[in-house]
Amino acid sequence: MSLLSCDLVDSSVLAHNLDPEDLRYAINNFHQISKQIIEQYEGYYAQYMGDGFMAYFSYPVAHEDDAYRAVLTGLKIIEAIRSFNIDLKTKHHVELRLRVGVDTGQVVADQFVVGEAANVASRAQAEASPDTVVITETTKRLLPADVFTYQDLGIRELKNIGPVQLFCVSERRGSNSLVIETKIFRPLIGRKKQLDLLSDHWDLAKDGIGQAVIVAGEAGIGKSKLVQQFEAEFGANARTILRFHGSPFHRNTMLHPVIENIQAAAGIIPTDGNDERLAKLAAFLSSFDKAQRMLPVMSGLLSIPGQNGASRLPSPRSQQETLDVLIEMALHYANRGTMLSIFEDIHWFDATTMTLLEALIPMISNERAFLLLTTRSTSTAQLQDKFFITQIVLSRLRLNEVEELIESFTGDKALLRSVHTQIFNKANGVPLYVEELTKMVLDAEPIQNGKSADLSGEQDFAIPLTLRDPLTSRVDRVRGRKLLQLAATLGRKFDYELLLAVSAMGEEALNRELRHLVAAELLYQKGTVLQQATFEFKHSLIRDAAYALLTKAERETYHKRVGELLEERFAELAKAHPETVAHHYTQARSYDKALHYWYEAGKQLAARSAHSEAVGHLKQGLRQIPHIDDPLLRSKMELDLQIALGNSLRATKGWSIEEVKHAYTRALQLSRESGLAEQTFQALFGLWAWNFVHAALGEAQNLAEHLLEAVKTADNRIHRALAHEALGFTLFAYGKFDGAHAELERGLSMCEAAEAAGYLDPSAQDPRVHIRSYDGMALWFLGYPDRAVQVCAEARRISQHPYSEALARTITLRVHQLRGEPAAVSAQADAAIALCEQHEFVHYLAMSLILRGWASAEQGEFEKGIAEMQDGLEKVRSTGGLLYETYALGLLAEACLKNQRYGQAFDFLEQAHIRLEQAGSVRFYAAEIYRLLGEAYLRSHQDSDQAERCLSQGLTLAREQKAKSLELRLCMSLHDLYAPTRNAGKYRAQLSEIYGFFREGLDTADLLSARAKLQAT
């Protein structure tokens, strides 16, 4: 809302100089005159303040240009009081002088205006010099360009408000000048077809076949822009260009666009006296053949009292005469050369101007004339049918065009893609909205390092200030506004049934209003039968505007009603979309319920492996926590939320990011405080997993033992299974394969006996799948290559959720890698990667990338493979996952060795070696790292001593760990090292012995190679 504050200067002096009756006369007239002007601009004359008053614009009816109206009102009042002063001066020898201030902002208005804008307006007013209008920066931004001139008053310290930038405004001389600057700052985007069409018509017009084209489309779609571009390209070929602008203030002022046009053409300005005006008009008309006859008619039209005292308003007879003269003028122009007449915004033309236009169209059919009309109304059927006018309807811009438009504002400061998308969605392809939203984003977001921050957070875009008025005015004036606002609480889209239920209106009344709202183009209806249709706000900005017009109390009431209805009468919907119910209760500030539903929503999505969305809902839930009064409920709910949050976060962000640790740590603290054993277990398990994947094995082992301790007393099989899983996994990481296998078997036997449904909640993954997969790996190390793949296949078969499936697929790839099967890995890796990408499972994605890279390198695509492996390694490192680091480094080294990149191989092995040297390190792949080191020494430097040292160290470790598969490889390496020498026999016997251990997997690469070696000697 814009507020105008107006007060008299020195009214006490006035009171001193005038007797009370005369004073009353002066002041009454001041108010009377002001009130008339305020009403003319559809403002609201509201309050007395001393001798002055306050006026509101946008109340009770909002307009799209209220700021403009307020400022014009101020200027007009000053002008009017100047005239009134002539009378006062002659009668009472005094003058009235005033000050005006205008500010714009949000206020609550009824009888008295509340809000800062009201105070700012009166303080700004006090800063004004006599007979001037002072406005704030906010108001200035909302004023149309090129209409006013401003004097910068600088930043003023306003009492009780603070520093505010102020401007003194005056109306720009000749602002209505014919030559409006048509400088085009920004390029026209798209609209090529439309320009071509205009150009075709223009060619016809130039050849003497008069044309009329109407450009139609909603506000801000780019009608004026198209016309400007057309003018810029073709205007130079026109002999005459005439412009007529419809104005919302002057819908009922006869021939207003024409009067403005002629005044401007004649160079008449507001301060000209009557004689001057007449002289200028006469001079202007002198070039016309019938100037003598035209002058009285035109001076009548312009309300210039002529020598013969032409009446102020043309009588009906002379109206026809006026039109005749105007048409004559137009034809005169067309005669001289091609004439381009632009009629902008004809939806605001007064009836007489429309009559003139309709009369003109058929008259120009054989003239060199081009009439270009624009209108917001899409139903121009009347004109079209009557005259076969070509109509160009402008549609919304497409995504790529919108992006181009955004970029024309941002220049080289890139906005994030997600911000682009948000702007596109919100603006719905309307360029005006795109521009305003972009400007808003640019204003709000300091651009850092060439990139803006992501705005996709929970906070939605607010409505840009410059759009608030136009949008609000559309909503404010429409019949059925209350219903529209109620619908706005349901969101951008809603369906009939719910609206009917919420509205508490009769069906008939509802239908009537809905139809009206659809006809007013505020809502789209999808589906022909109203009762079964869904509705959508035409713009989300319109929804936002309708919503913004609700008071806080109304909003809360509506949302509460919707929430309750969803629960009671639309239970199916509520169950399917708990987040919707949650949203309504949040807005209704029914925190308990909101919390409950956010949690439900999070759990439901997590169960479907939609963890990113789940995180969003759970965080919403956490935001309600501080509002919960009951301390018990508060702890319990936060606990549940934190655990669920931790579980979902680790799925999408990786197992070992800080946020995950934070969630579980907080949960553990809460669960211990409130003595909730069930949750304590989950928090502990979450922390164990964090440490495990972070390769903090000492802590992981402690936590695993804690878990086992905790389940001893409880009768919860799933927890038991998980406790054994935790220990089994930890042992595996240490390279204690037989211990690991035993724990995993134990865990698995507990799973089998328990209910399948119970698995997901405690760990957000299925232990039957997880345990089997790890057991698969342990079995390979232990020397059972076939059982290893079988167990993994079983894990994959029983996995029921994308998350478990991703895990099972990834570990299957790993087992194939261990078996030395690049073909199998590359055959299955794409599917695993696609699954992980689809659900944003970063950890498994990174792992699968490493494995696919290894397969590529093995299959001859070395560079590609290495790059992919490194990419995967980086990814997993960035999530804090260090568990498979030495393994990944080993694979990289292996590929390098194979391709004689010894320097690189040493590099990777060195990194791995450093890790191994650390206390409590991950050692399941350690023996293999020693073997690779030995191979590296041997192949690069022929350094058989170093090689032997490394290989022997590896062999000892492999035997210690009972890692038969690695022992086999080490024996082969040592065998090859010594084959040409006298010690060959020693390693041949060892190789033969370990080979003899294997009862399965005899066709795997390692065993085939071992057999070949044994047979060769």
Ligand SMILES: Nc1ncnc2c1ncn2[C@@H]1O[C@H](COP(=O)(O)OP(=O)(O)OP(=O)(O)O)[C@@H](O)[C@H]1O
């Ligand atoms: N195709 C386009 N390429 C670049 N900018 C555009 C395009 N169309 C519109 N704009 C920009 O969008 C804004 C709104 O356009 P314009 O004023 O032409 O709309 P309009 O249809 O005339 O609206 P109204 O009905 O309010 O007069 C302007 O700032 C204009 O420069």
Ligand SMILES: [Mg+2]
């Ligand atoms: Mg326009």
